[in-house]
Amino acid sequence: MGMTQQTIQLGRRPKGTPTYEDFNFVEAPIGSPDKGEVLVRTVYISVDPYLRGRMNEGKSYIPPFEVGEVISSAVIAQVEKSNSDRFSEGDVVIGSLGWQEYSVVKDNEVRKVDHHQAPASAYLSVLGMTGLTAYFGLLDIGKPKEGETVVVSGAAGAVGSVVGQIAKLKGARVVGIAGSDEKTSYLKDTLGFDATINYKTEDIAQALKDACPDGIDVYFENVGGEVGDAVFPLLNNFARIPVCGAISSYNNTEPDLGPRVQGYLIKTSSLMQGFTVGNYSSRFKEGAEALAGWLSEGKLTYEETITEGFDHTIDAFLDLFKGANTGKAVVKVSEIQE
Amino acid sequence: MGMTQQTIQLGRRPKGTPTYEDFNFVEAPIGSPDKGEVLVRTVYISVDPYLRGRMNEGKSYIPPFEVGEVISSAVIAQVEKSNSDRFSEGDVVIGSLGWQEYSVVKDNEVRKVDHHQAPASAYLSVLGMTGLTAYFGLLDIGKPKEGETVVVSGAAGAVGSVVGQIAKLKGARVVGIAGSDEKTSYLKDTLGFDATINYKTEDIAQALKDACPDGIDVYFENVGGEVGDAVFPLLNNFARIPVCGAISSYNNTEPDLGPRVQGYLIKTSSLMQGFTVGNYSSRFKEGAEALAGWLSEGKLTYEETITEGFDHTIDAFLDLFKGANTGKAVVKVSEIQE
Incomplete structure (x- = not known):
């Protein structure tokens, strides 16, 4: 060489x-x-x-x-x-x-x-870190049950798109939040999400209320900021929030201020759990096999x-x-x- | 009559x-x-x-x-x-x-x-709702381990004072935050807390840093607001935050703004769990017996x-x-x- x-x-x-x-x-x-x-x-x-x-x-x-x-x-x-x-x-x-x-x-x-x-x-x-992040964050922390409402932000991203699809596989109603009409069309038409919100053109608080008439049971957090803020008032009792990312704040130079969450968590006995995929390294094999299985069965697209x-x-x-x-x-x- | x-x-x-x-x-x-x-x-x-x-x-x-x-x-x-x-x-x-x-x-x-x-x-x-709140919030959510640092706010209150004592019984190092020197003296001298902070007279962020040189493993949240805010930057990996109360905000008429917590939770894989004692009603007997036992053995004062x-x-x-x-x-x- x-x-x-x-x-x-x-x-x-x-x-x-x-x-x-x-x-x-x-x-x-x-x-x-x-x-x-x-x-x-x-x-x-x-x-x-x-x-x-x-x-x-x-x-x-x-x-x-x-x-x-x-x-x-x-x-x-x-x-x-x-x-x-x-x-x-x-x-x-x-x-x-x-x-x-x-x-x-x-x-x-x-x-x-x-x-x-x-x-x-x-x-x-889908078979690597982002797929595993979606798999463990959603299933281990979010624990969606059939018929529950799962909201995912950054829904057209590498993690969010897999989260939404797994939530659908588990029988949940899935609401995806993304930043363009092209992305929301992809979520609805290709991935089969039940409802979508374009946070750049819609009033996020009102749109979430409309999209989640039965409240929110699981919120998979990828973005933080005002999108996350809009979720807390709609949480159902015993809601679960896997906190995976907060991309809206990664480039902040000022303190990232928003409504404090304690009151919402108390009122609803809800859980927020930060995580990184590395926490689950001992279970990567299980996750990779499940993802590969769904992929080969055509149940997961990416x-x-x-x-x-x-x-x-x-x-x-x-x-x-x-x-x-x-x-x-x-x-x-x-x-x-x- | x-x-x-x-x-x-x-x-x-x-x-x-x-x-x-x-x-x-x-x-x-x-x-x-x-x-x-x-x-x-x-x-x-x-x-x-x-x-x-x-x-x-x-x-x-x-x-x-x-x-x-x-x-x-x-x-x-x-x-x-x-x-x-x-x-x-x-x-x-x-x-x-x-x-x-x-x-x-x-x-x-x-x-x-x-x-x-x-x-x-x-x-x-101590044998009723506030004792049970302390018992289940600390042990079921906070899960303090021997040698860990447990911080409790509202530490001289009905819940906080029991939280701190149970944490001590479990071998943790306990830091109590309260609002007067009389209260902090009570925490140290009567209840045996390891360190205390008067949030009204001390710079809470600096005082917490000084009181928690090894970071914070469990934060029992009773007050919210700026006291809670000061905790997040000091969380250790896999920290647990039972969210019991947010008295600082109960009378707010304006939105209660503070630093968003998502980034802190992700960085440390920490958990926040809102709860009310009623969630544990099926286990009240267990809690009441434990509290009565400690009380009769002189291990718990109130x-x-x-x-x-x-x-x-x-x-x-x-x-x-x-x-x-x-x-x-x-x-x-x-x-x-x-």
Whole structure:
């Protein structure tokens, strides 16, 4: 090899909404694998809202990126050269890898995926972290029962779209909140949601009241902010709120103020539970099998917003905060070689 | 009898903090018990913050008082005349009764308490609703483990003081927040809390940080508002927040705005669970036995703020919102006749 590649480093900590200037493209050598290592070529990069949190300083559930560090996220890659008996050239693998065109990694840092069973990118979405996030958050915390009303925000996103579909499979009435008419049409026409709300054009409080005449039993929180605020007055007794994301506030530079929730929780004996998918790592197999089963039975569909080309990785990331994606946002960096 | 008595009716719905003018003293006949009924004389009236919520219109976990209706709450009374084979004259009973000097009630609306085993008023506090509220909220939702940090607000109140003591019995480090130096001294010197904060004189955010160098594992929420706000940035991973009360907001006429909590819950995978003691009615026996056991072993102490005289019932209620009480606030209306 002996060649160089592009990598994307955090150039500085974003203030508010990230911009191009917060990142640096840096040329770096392509390494070569030592014993027990593999050289992989990046195929798909997952861009995710939670990465914004890692660009800040301070404790969270995963350590922050350092300035000058290559950004990393879930990546699908193909083995170019193996110095490990666990992998052969051509294997397609998944792991938490850098935003770069090639990576040299230890053989225990990636695992094989079967890209003949499902498209490789699906392992970044419906069969991967976002699908598992939907599965465990909804079923373990939300616990929807037949006939209950489940509201999901960010409903056309990678997590929300799976949440809504699983809730339908469990017999719930599903109301999806999204930010464009194109997205709400997708939710109703393709995914079979019972009702939808475009929070950008509708009065969210009134629209939610209209869409939930029997109140709200489960609210899957992906966005926070005023959308979340509108839910609390409509909670039924013993409602459950899996708190998965709050994308509306990730770029805030001012305190994120809204109505305090204690009174609503007391009146209805409701539960809010923050979570990250990593809490369920001991049960990933169960979740992945259930999702793969539904997918193969045609009970689960998924959408991807694919940005072509490593050079556009930052665009794809910034687009998340404009609500530009439907389903999972991924960057396609190279083709899988059969 | 054929005589009359004083009753206290809701005169109008309070706007903001209740005042005397929201209540009417109304003279009413003392009834006489039909078959299966008893006439009881009021001994102690429980005044509780949650009653404020019942003075508003609109749904909550219990129906609102109507204007012109006699206020009711937990009451200890003594049987004056029994027309039921379940009760004899002189029996001391507890029930949800009106704010009046005498009541005629069906014999299934009250139950006997043993005022020789514990003072009768204890059945309104440590052995009654507030003790059970502390017991189930802390143990069922808060689940404190040995060595964890438990923070309780309203710590010198009827619920908070029991929460802190049970947390100590479970081996936790207990930090109490209260509104006077007299109360914080009581918490430390009499109840053995590990640290205390006077939220009226200290910078609550800084004081909490100082008092909780290892973060917060359990926050028992009694007050809401800025005290609650200060807790969220200090939550440890998998923290639990039983949400029992939000007295700081009960009299608000403006929206109660504060930092939204979603981001904090996600970062720490923390849980907030609203509850009312009624959710645990099927387990009251378990709770009451545990509390009575600790009380008789001297492991649990309790305080009462007793206001003397039926005429001062409204004062006792209004005092709750001034933080005037330590421990359970009760009104003593008459003496138990042995």
